[in-house]
Each structure stands twice: as structure tokens, then as C-alpha cells.
Amino acid sequence: MRQIIAMGGGGFSMEPENLLLDKYILAQVKNNLPKICFIPTASGDQTNYIERFYKAFKTLPCQPSHLSLFEPEFINLESYVLEQDIIYVGGGNTRNMLILWKEWGLDNALKKAYEKGVILAGLSAGSICWFEEGLTDPLNAPLYKLDCLGLLKGSNCPHYDGENKRKPSYHQSILAGNIKEGYAVDDGVALHFINETLSASVSSRPRAKAYFVKCVDSEIKETEVSTNFLGR
Structure with missing residues (x-):
């Protein structure tokens, strides 16, 4: 079974006191102590980001580790990736991340892990990367389309409610035919795909939503995805 859990935002990165999405990710592994x-x-392997990951996940039933391409400690990259139960990708600069992954061969290792059944998860850049295309935001510049790994069809726009320029830019790009139709996801929402099909949408915030966005007769049509609040 192939699984991807793509978050618009949230998890330990954005909600350190609310780990509902992180717990949901861990719960998808039958092992009582999954390797994540x-x-x-x-983020350029930002030290504070890595520390926050360990601070959060050391409170949860799992075996946390991290993979650095800036200060690598692995002997064989592919073997290290394939022995995990969950890969959790953080946010930051999606374009730089994908370039580095390709240079190291991590993109191919992740594709092999996906086929093997390793759960792929992440937020923001760590959500965009699994789709065919994503909407990325370079510093002080307009958002633009980015070609990604293509494990999931269509496009992805995270932080749909959290960053003012996201929604209008995504709409404009779809209307102009510059980006494929796809999923727009609020902060605090995770889309759970099983075998490339959307299986569930869950949230850590009561009013957070996700939408499938497409162009119909030269107008944007948003179809709300039924989302289950995990706090109930």
C-alpha cells in the first residue's frame, strides 16, 4: 500500500502545542514504535527546526531521526531511506530542496521508498513536492509553478488560508492554464492519499478546510473536501 499525507501547514512546525496531525501520521503504521x-x-537544515522536530516526536511513540544533506551521517542514502517507516519532509524553499534531492539521488530513493510502502508525509514544501506541480513562493517575488516529483496527479497549493497571496495566485495560474487543477489546503489540514487516490482529509483545527480547484467555463470552481476534525 502506497501512502502520502500532504499537509497545507501545521504539525510540530506550526502548532507545537497541537500535535494532532503528527499523531495521525504515526497512527498509520502498525508498528508500535515506527521509524520516522x-x-x-x-530549510537548509536549520538547526532550530531539527531541534523542534526532536522535541515534539520524542514525546510520541516512535523512533525519530533526521537526514541531512548538508552534514550527512548516513553510509548509504538509499538504504537509510528504505529502512524507515515514515519520511516527514519539512517546509522551506521547495525549488532548492528539489535541486539538492536530484543532485544526491534522494528523489529516486524516495520514489523507491514510496513503492515499498514507506509513508511519505510533510507540510508546505513537504506537501508540494509529491505532486506533479506546485505553487511556490520565492522571497519578495510572485508565486510561480514548480515541477515536482509527480507521485500524485495535478497540483498543490498549501497555506491556502494562511498566506494572503496564495489563493489569488493559485486561481490566476489555473485560469491562465499555467498550472494544473489540484488541491488547495488550509493550514492544519492533511490530505491522506492511498495508492494515489484521496482517502481522507483530516484537520487539527475545527474550521480548516481543503478544496479541489479547477477551471470550468473560464471560471474557478472550488469543491470543498469533506474534512474530519481530529480533536473531536
């Missing part, structure tokens, strides 16, 4: 590996490439 954090990949912080998009």
Missing part, C-alpha cells in the same frame, strides 16, 4: 525520519532540506 525528518528531512529538513528545504
